[in-house]
Amino acid sequence: MKIGVFVCHCGTNIAQTVDVEEVAAAAGHLPKVKFAATYKYMCSAPGQALIVEAIKEKGLDRIVVSACSPNLHEKTFRKCLEDAGINPYLVEIANIREHCSWVHRDRSEATRKAIELVRLAVAKVSRDRPLEKTYVPIEKKVLVIGGGISGIQSAIDIAFAKYPVVIVEREPSIGGRMARFDKTFPTLDCAACILTPKMVTVSQSKYVTIHTYSEITEVSGHVGDFKVKIRKRARSVDPGKCTGCGACFAKCPVKVDSEFDMGLGKRTAIYVPFPQAVPNVPVIDRKNCLMFTRKACGACRKVCPFGAINYEMEDEIIEEKFGAIIVATGLTQFDHCVYGEYGYGKYKDVITGLHFERMANSSGPTCGKITRPSDGKDARDVVFIQCVGSRDEQKGLPYCSRLCCMYTAKHALLLKEHDKDAQAYVFYIDIRAAGKNYEEFVKKVQDEYGAVYLRGRVSRIFEKSGKLVVRGVDTLSGAQIEIEADLVVLATGLAAQDDAANLAQMLHIPYDRNNLFTEAHPKLAPVETITSGIFLTGACQSPKDIPDTVATASAASVKALGLLVQDKLEKEPLVAVVDAALCSGCAACMAACPFNAVEIKEIEAGKAKNKRRVAEIVEEVCTGCGNCTAVCRMSAVDLEGFTNRQIMEEIEAL
Amino acid sequence: MSDFEPKIAAFLCNWCSYAGADLAGTSRMEYPANVKIIRVPCSGRMNPLFVLKCLANGSDGVLISGCHIGDCHYSEGNYHARRRFAVLKRFLEYIGIDPRRFQMSWVSASEGDKWAELIDELVDEIKEAGPNRMGNDKYA
Numbered sequence: 001m002k003i004g005v006f007v008c009h010c011g012t013n014i015a016q017t018v019d020v021e022e023v024a025a026a027a028g029h030l031p032k033v034k035f036a037a038t039y040k041y042m043c044s045a046p047g048q049a050l051i052v053e054a055i056k057e058k059g060l061d062r063i064v065v066s067a068c069s070p071n072l073h074e075k076t077f078r079k080c081l082e083d084a085g086i087n088p089y090l091v092e093i094a095n096i097r098e099h100c101s102w103v104h105r106d107r108s109e110a111t112r113k114a115i116e117l118v119r120l121a122v123a124k125v126s127r128d129r130p131l132e133k134t135y136v137p138i139e140k141k142v143l144v145i146g147g148g149i150s151g152i153q154s155a156i157d158i159a160f161a162k163y164p165v166v167i168v169e170r171e172p173s174i175g176g177r178m179a180r181f182d183k184t185f186p187t188l189d190c191a192a193c194i195l196t197p198k199m200v201t202v203s204q205s206k207y208v209t210i211h212t213y214s215e216i217t218e219v220s221g222h223v224g225d226f227k228v229k230i231r232k233r234a235r236s237v238d239p240g241k242c243t244g245c246g247a248c249f250a251k252c253p254v255k256v257d258s259e260f261d262m263g264l265g266k267r268t269a270i271y272v273p274f275p276q277a278v279p280n281v282p283v284i285d286r287k288n289c290l291m292f293t294r295k296a297c298g299a300c301r302k303v304c305p306f307g308a309i310n311y312e313m314e315d316e317i318i319e320e321k322f323g324a325i326i327v328a329t330g331l332t333q334f335d336h337c338v339y340g341e342y343g344y345g346k347y348k349d350v351i352t353g354l355h356f357e358r359m360a361n362s363s364g365p366t367c368g369k370i371t372r373p374s375d376g377k378d379a380r381d382v383v384f385i386q387c388v389g390s391r392d393e394q395k396g397l398p399y400c401s402r403l404c405c406m407y408t409a410k411h412a413l414l415l416k417e418h419d420k421d422a423q424a425y426v427f428y429i430d431i432r433a434a435g436k437n438y439e440e441f442v443k444k445v446q447d448e449y450g451a452v453y454l455r456g457r458v459s460r461i462f463e464k465s466g467k468l469v470v471r472g473v474d475t476l477s478g479a480q481i482e483i484e485a486d487l488v489v490l491a492t493g494l495a496a497q498d499d500a501a502n503l504a505q506m507l508h509i510p511y512d513r514n515n516l517f518t519e520a521h522p523k524l525a526p527v528e529t530i531t532s533g534i535f536l537t538g539a540c541q542s543p544k545d546i547p548d549t550v551a552t553a554s555a556a557s558v559k560a561l562g563l564l565v566q567d568k569l570e571k572e573p574l575v576a577v578v579d580a581a582l583c584s585g586c587a588a589c590m591a592a593c594p595f596n597a598v599e600i601k602e603i604e605a606g607k608a609k610n611k612r613r614v615a616e617i618v619e620e621v622c623t624g625c626g627n628c629t630a631v632c633r634m635s636a637v638d639l640e641g642f643t644n645r646q647i648m649e650e651i652e653a654l
Numbered sequence: 655m656s657d658f659e660p661k662i663a664a665f666l667c668n669w670c671s672y673a674g675a676d677l678a679g680t681s682r683m684e685y686p687a688n689v690k691i692i693r694v695p696c697s698g699r700m701n702p703l704f705v706l707k708c709l710a711n712g713s714d715g716v717l718i719s720g721c722h723i724g725d726c727h728y729s730e731g732n733y734h735a736r737r738r739f740a741v742l743k744r745f746l747e748y749i750g751i752d753p754r755r756f757q758m759s760w761v762s763a764s765e766g767d768k769w770a771e772l773i774d775e776l777v778d779e780i781k782e783a784g785p786n787r788m789g790n791d792k793y794a
Contacts, residue, residue, distance in 0.1 A: 069672075069676045069679075070693070071672075071673065071676060095676075095691070097679060098675065098676040098677075098678075098679025098680060099675055099676070099679055099691055100679075100687075102679035102680070102682055103678060103679050103682070103683060103684055103685055103770070104684065104685075104686075104687045105684060106687070109687045110687065112687075113687045113690070116690055117690060117691075120690065120692065504725075505724055505725060508726075508727055508728075508729060510669070510670065510673075510721075510725065510727075510762060510763045510764065511725075511764075512762075512764040513764065513765075518763060518764055530669060530673070530727075530763065531727070574695070592698070592734060594728050594729040594730040594731065595728075595729070623728055624695050625695055625696040625698060625699065625727075625728035625731050626694065626695050626696055626698065626699030626731075627696065627698040627699065627728070627730075627731050627734055629699060629701075630698055630699050630700060630701045630734070630735075630738070631734070639695070639699065641695075642693075642694055642695055642699060644701070647692065647694070647704055648704070648707065650692050651663065651692070651704060651707050651708055651711065652711070652792070654661065654663050654690055654708065654711065654713060654793055
């Protein structure tokens with residue numbers, strides 16, 4: 001065996017703290033190491049060429065690269081070995097950057113540790129076995145979870161490439177949050193006018209299947225072969241018969257708060273959330289419908305000309321296979337009721353930005369008039385408060401929600417447009433207007449629309465003679481401010497959906513302490529997750545405005561299409577393997593396997609051809625977790641890439 | 655023994671804890687150099703014999719770190735690990751090994767700061783426990 005050790009300087013990232021020449025020299029003395037060298041950037045083309053040359057010239061058959069984390073370049077160096085003509089699974093990486101040079105300051109300590117880490121890698125590689133890649137077929141269909149602008153854009157891109165795509169949306173209509181907006185910054189496009197053409201495109205495309213009022217209940221499998229169970233909740237209206245005529249909701253006697261209108265308006269129990277809904281098929285809210293609560297009424301069924309109402313409809317569970325999954329579940333509003341300063345949510349005239357959007361919208365609950373929810377009077381003096389819930393480590397979200405400065409400026413503009421006698425006051429900490437034409441937009445709102453921007457926070461809001469007194473500070477002038485407002489609009493931050501953690505667990509993707517889904521790499525892989533085949537788009541990864549959301553949606557669809565266009569997907573051969581001669585057939589491995597990748601087979605063994613039951617691993621399904629290996633009492637199961645011998649060898653080298 | 659520098663072996667699951675330790679590095683967090691990391695695909699891959707071998711060879715401490723309960727990349731691996739090593743922990747106490755020498759932690763891929771803190775505290779604890787005299791000094 002001839003092991004070659006290559007130590008990377010990584011510019012100064014490693015070399016500044018670790019004496020790489022000393023590490024290479026020490027490596028040269030390790031058993032079976034026949035070659036050791038350093039190079040400035042091992043992952044670069046000349047760096048890789050160095051490895052290939054050394055393999056060919058010195059006849060090396062095992063390689064150790066001491067550099068950055070294997071999560072970055074293990075694949076790069078595997079390819080290198082392939083180029084040099086040896087099996088790609090005979091390389092091990094010693095992580096002397098993330099786990100050493102970047103976290104220790106003492107040069108001699110860091111160097112000593114780097115040498116020890118190299119020793120571990122050399123020990124492991126001495127037990128590496130050549131492995132052959134396997135291939136799995138790919139189901140040429142993509143699942144998009146979430147039907148907001150990000151999900152819709154992803155579906156459009158995939159359908160354009162003529163691949164089938166399924167959107168699962170839990171609301172009765174696709175459109176997401178964007179459907180509730182009035183105008184979008186900075187162009188002041190009407191949100192519905194730019195969104196609805198895309199909604200129509202997906203609904204009419206023969207490649208797109210939309211399941212609304214539906215949820216994901218189970219996900220299993222792996223990239224190329226995800227098996228997903230979808231619960232289609234009972235609409236109580238047959239979409240095959242319904243024409244969207246609206247006779248049913250015109251007759252419905254029940255009125256409840258409309259979720260779409262943020263409680264500012266009412267809807268009926270059988271309803272379509274907004275006029276441009278896709279599909280334009282109503283849904284019966286069984287919690288409030290008299291037929292379900294009291295077995296009374298039935299007006300909608302009587303009046304429907306097409307017999308589309310079906311009270312007996314039940315939830316349907318369907319199961320489908322997908323090659324890739326795109327997560328487009330977005331974010332929701334932070335609940336500002338935790339803030340006593342703003343009234344604990346008890347003041348009717350203290351509302352959120354989304355409430356303001358619904359009021360400003362000419363087809364909204366107030367027909368475009370900005371009024372006080374308490375008494376319906378026109379709101380003339382309106383105070384906007386930025387950063388409600390955002391940038392607050394104690395009671396709220398630690399991060400900046402990115403959109404609120406812009407949407408508040410937009411609201412101040414719309415207020416003035418709707419009522420030239422109105423006055424907007426904005427309490428802010430910083431103004432974040434980083435996008436294209438954003439800074440110019442905010443300046444315009446201040447200069448041309450007369451919005452008064454006050455740099456400071458609000459300490460209290462209280463009621464006095466029918467007005468809301470907003471007490472705050474203007475730090476730039478140093479003065480305490482009190483404004484008697486008709487209406488206060490809180491720019492509440494963007495928070496993860498309530499069931500974000502549940503969905504992440506179902507998909508086996510990581511999420512952070514704010515329940516935002518974690519990308520594979522924050523800089524270089526913002527739309528991928530660490531789980532192959534599952535991609536992220538839009539705000540569910542981090543707060544985003546519409547341009548960024550659409551960009552990530554297209555990015556995620558390209559990634560998904562990249563998988564679908566291939567005939568078969570390479571599967572890493574780091575799977576479990578059973579030595580039948582040692583196996584006692586106890587099936588402990590089968591019980592331990594989370595993926596049903598173990599089968600018990602009958603074999604004939606020995607000269608007497610005795611029948612014996614032994615375990616066998618289904619390679620296509622095995623994910624390489626190693627749970628079977630850990631429970632096997634006979635040491636019959638081993639895990640390629642992390643074999644018992646390899647780990648023991650590493651332990652001996654500690 | 656003020657100059658006692660413990661030798662600690664840590665087995666990290668590839669998906670959460672190893673990535674969390676990577677993040678600690680990317681964020682340039684500083685922590686003591688006493689811990690050497692061995693990568694495993696899942697905390698459920700860990701066999702108690704590995705831990706015993708480390709201790710027998712003279713490791714002053716052993717750490718196994720996996721994904722948070724409920725978030726295992728392989729769905730259930732960390733549940734198996736938690737149970738298996740709860741038994742090992744009792745066994746180690748039973749045979750007289752200081753319980754501080756074997757610990758389990760759950761560090762996610764976004765918890766670089768938690769990893770650094772964990773190592774800080776772990777090294778302090780093992781320093782208090784003193785050198786491991788039960789094993790041979792293979793690592794000396």
